[in-house]
Amino acid sequence: MDIQAYIESGILELYVAGALSEKENKEVYNLMLQYPEILQEVLEIEAAIIKLTASVSPVKHNDKILQAVKAHLGLTGTNSNVIPMPKYNWVTYTGWAASVLLAIGLFWTTTQNNQLKTDIQIVKTQQELLETQIANAKSNLEEANTLISVLRDNNITKIPLAGQGNFSSTYANVYWDKQQQRIYLDAEGLPEPPEGKVYQVWSLTLNPLTPTSLGTIDNFITDDNKIFEIENANASEAFGITLEPAGGSETPTMEFLYTLGVVNAG
Template identity: 75%
Template structure:
């Protein structure tokens, strides 16, 4: 395509004026994306329209009114009795310029609105694509996590430690699946209620002689996690596991009156 001839054809002016068909608008828009000189020409046309409409709106109305008075014979002379009506002179170039400026200004507004709508549609599409990709990634991760958990539950070498409710929390329960080969545990905390606001559950690895607690960290995502199964690193020679309720951020040592569950590792 001869881009120079296309620009000189006048179709870009019609595009800015908003008088093209939908198909023609799409063709012009496609060429704007492909050829920078076409885009530049459209921008220059729009800028010219803005200047034109600005200049026509700033005419001196007092000057125009004075011209009308002079034409009709009202020149300030009180004795004037005869009204002289001059033959109107039609300046078709001026009228045409005004009409063109109005049409092109309207077209400019239409183009701006169309561009805004297009940008909005693109943003919506990009957001939907991002959400879809996130959902796919989450589904993939969930499936992988489920497969890992299934393999752990079926592995005879995994040490299973039930944690029973303690004291005032006798109705609570949890279970630890300890994978010693990979220094990790899987904590099934479905038997614990959601912690109060400002509180978190903290998991402890214990040695019994002497009794020494080692923090395995807090479960900050407890409420948000639907499955209540958490993977936690544990490189300790644990003899028992416990869960306490602690202030947000955790504690250096367990709060014993907030000990929810406790379980001893089987000697087998």
Template identity: 85%
Template sequence: MDIKAYIESGILELYVAGALSEKENKEVYNLMLQYPEILQEVLDIEAAVIKLTASVSPVKNNEKTLQAIKSHLDLKDKNVKVVKMPRYNWVTYTGWAASVLLTIGLFWTLKQNNKLESEIQIANTQQQLLETQIANSKNSLEEANTLISVLRDNNITKVPLTGQGNFSNTYANVYWDKESNRIFLDAQGLPEPPEGKVYQVWSLTLNPLTPTSLGTIDNFISDNNKIFEIENSNNSEAFGITLEPAGGSETPTMEFLYTLGVVNLG
């Protein structure tokens, strides 16, 4: 063991200051019993601290304090001579104590800064979430107002789409605004599509039967209202919705025809 390096490491000063853990205190104590140099160093540090304390204390009873230290270290029957070391003086230990306090202060400041940064980050996240909620609410309100105006417009054609085949429990509604070449699809009656699948909307002419894709509903799951505005410039005679692979299909997959509705031209 390099005793000199161990002494110069500063751990003995921390031992005297009571800043070590219980395990570290025990390790230092065992080394004091094993190595006289370490024991003497601890006694020198204790003496220097006592001298510093005595210099600012009205009661000076160094001998009694040293005897208490020896008793604590179980050195009653040992002839240990305390040698004063010139390099240990009150200036040295004042600086050492200030360093310890400075270190503690730095750790506390760092902890407070981290706590403050965490609180600021949480506040920013909450603000962003609130702004998103406000924006979504605004968009939902605008959509609702638009739909209300559509429903009240006598020029809007409503086309109910009923469930087909194995999907007879599904339904949807198309509100066709011919003047603006758009439809509003209310797809609340459709279940969520399985992974890798999307709903595709079709405009149909019946004679001959010709389907024209109006596009896929890629945001079906994320849209809470399930109302979708879709461009439609076709002379539609019917509308249908099929389940297709992601990206859509060129022609409808008839075995996955979920809903179908014919436009009432009368």
């Protein structure tokens, strides 16, 4: 994803202004969680709006407005002790002045409400992100504790998967919990798949060679730890990982066999 192009598209300004649909708001929010650059840009936009709102506050223009009222009422004499006679009747003056004051009050109220809404949105966004970060940290801690217990369990079988052919520099490790019928795949040694492609994990029996799909790793790019828990009720004799089109394949594409490892019978 071209983050800079996305930022320059103008959609973040529409998000802050509340002009997007619910679906679009959700998409922007998810990208804020995934990309710190987008989150920072949203916060800067919101801060700029608050600053701009403050810069046009009517409080700063009270002197000019007062001078305009005085000019309209004919109160422009240099001698402050001399009050010139009005040119129109007082009802007209007071009505006009009241209208100006009412407009100032309405503008000030609107400005304050808009600033309050913006502040609330910023706080809400920050709170939601903090809650998400806490949830992610908790999830990562639980995942780390689970992995530690797996690594220390003598009943867990470790199967190293070595790189194959043109992908000899790649590697992975499978930790097989036969009792729980699941594996933990450590895929840190695999590069990010190209767009439109996914990694697919296979359980193999060797004689005859029979592959059984254990599914695709659709969240490979977004998963920071690159450790995936996968169900496996098969009597596996080997494990392999291939690169397949999005959605997976019925049989492995051997030209894109990245890693392969045989289960040690001993």
